[in-house]
Amino acid sequence: MQKVRTIMRPATEGTHFTLAQARAAWREVKRDQEALAKKAQSRQKRTAKAR
Amino acid sequence: MTQERDVFINCPFDEQYRRLLSALLFAVHDCGFHARSALEVEDSGEVRVQKILRIIGESPYGIHDISRIETPRFNMPLELGLFLGAKAFGGSEQQAKRCLVLDEEPYRYQKYCSDIAGQDIWAHHGKPNLAIELVRNWLSTTPAARSLIPSGSVLAYRYRAFRAALTASCRKLQLNPRRLTFRDHRILVVAWLDEYPWTPV
Numbered sequence: 001m002q003k004v005r006t007i008m009r010p011a012t013e014g015t016h017f018t019l020a021q022a023r024a025a026w027r028e029v030k031r032d033q034e035a036l037a038k039k040a041q042s043r044q045k046r047t048a049k050a051r
Numbered sequence: 052m053t054q055e056r057d058v059f060i061n062c063p064f065d066e067q068y069r070r071l072l073s074a075l076l077f078a079v080h081d082c083g084f085h086a087r088s089a090l091e092v093e094d095s096g097e098v099r100v101q102k103i104l105r106i107i108g109e110s111p112y113g114i115h116d117i118s119r120i121e122t123p124r125f126n127m128p129l130e131l132g133l134f135l136g137a138k139a140f141g142g143s144e145q146q147a148k149r150c151l152v153l154d155e156e157p158y159r160y161q162k163y164c165s166d167i168a169g170q171d172i173w174a175h176h177g178k179p180n181l182a183i184e185l186v187r188n189w190l191s192t193t194p195a196a197r198s199l200i201p202s203g204s205v206l207a208y209r210y211r212a213f214r215a216a217l218t219a220s221c222r223k224l225q226l227n228p229r230r231l232t233f234r235d236h237r238i239l240v241v242a243w244l245d246e247y248p249w250t251p252v
Contacts, residue, residue: 022242025223029216030246 056084056195059110061130062153063119064090073236074179075114077210078186080240081249083197084112089130090233107134108141111148112193114186116175118155120163128164151189153182180207201249213243 058079062072079086087106089099107113107130115131131152138148152167154160157174160167173189175182184203191200200206217239221228226235 019238019242021224022220022238023245025220026216026239026242026246028223029219032219033216 054085054109055111057087057110058084058112058114058190059087059106059134060114061089061127061134062114062116063124063127065119068116068119070179071116071175071177071182072233073214074182074210075116075186076233076236077213077240078183078206079114079190080237080244081206081209082187082190082200084190084195086237088233091237093232103130104133107137108145111144111195112190113148113150114153115150116153117160117164117172118153118175118177120159131167149193151186153185179210180204183207183210205249209247209249212247213240216243 060072060075060079062068062075064072076086087110089103089106091106092102113131113134115127115134117127117131119127131150134148134150137145138150139146141148152160152170152172153175154172155174155177157172160172173185175185180203183206187200187203187206190196218228220239220243221231231239
């Protein structure tokens with residue numbers, strides 16, 4: 001039986017990724033940043049209320 | 052045959068210049084143009100100078116940074132010469148070429164490349180923000196500029212936002228942000244600009 005190998009993209013030479021992949025990554029980063037900003041905002045509100 | 056909005060970037064490719072190259076690449080794309088470089092194709096079958104000549108022939112615009120004089124590297128002045136030669140001796144399309152010549156310090160080029168003393172050479176002082184502003188101001192005067200481009204300080208602010216998020220984006224793509232190839236970097240810039248465009252009024 002042929003051995004199945006996991007092909008990893010070399011971290012140093014990422015020449016095989018496409019524009020669509022890059023757009024998807026930025027969208028994810030944007031979502032993460034927005035979620036973090038929301039969290040920080042609600043934490044601020046909670047702190048202000050507690051005072 | 053030239054591509055209307057291609058900008059050939061002729062600059063050092065060493066580790067210390069990486070930050071400036073990243074800023075130049077970003078500025079070119081944020082101004083609505085397309086950056087080209089000898090690094091964009093890794094084809095050992097194509098002779099390097101042929102590749103450079105092809106890209107110069109296709110690019111109506113060129114950014115030439117001739118700032119490496121401490122460790123003499125003559126590739127940049129050579130490629131500037133090829134660009135100016137294409138402009139001088141090429142057909143009407145080539146004669147319309149325009150270029151921006153950069154150096155780290157003002158007037159330093161007069162010592163080692165005095166033949167270009169008649170041209171305007173701009174100093175970026177090794178600062179990405181200043182390099183972005185110089186590229187923006189130059190590209191905004193070209194016939195291919197599509198609209199009024201935001202000020203250099205605005206583009207520099209956008210560049211800082213891009214850099215701040217670059218590591219996170221690279222992590223998602225399994226890329227090492229310190230070892231990005233020119234092509235990877237260009238794709239990341241183009242994709243970021245799709246997500247965060249500045250819209251003309």
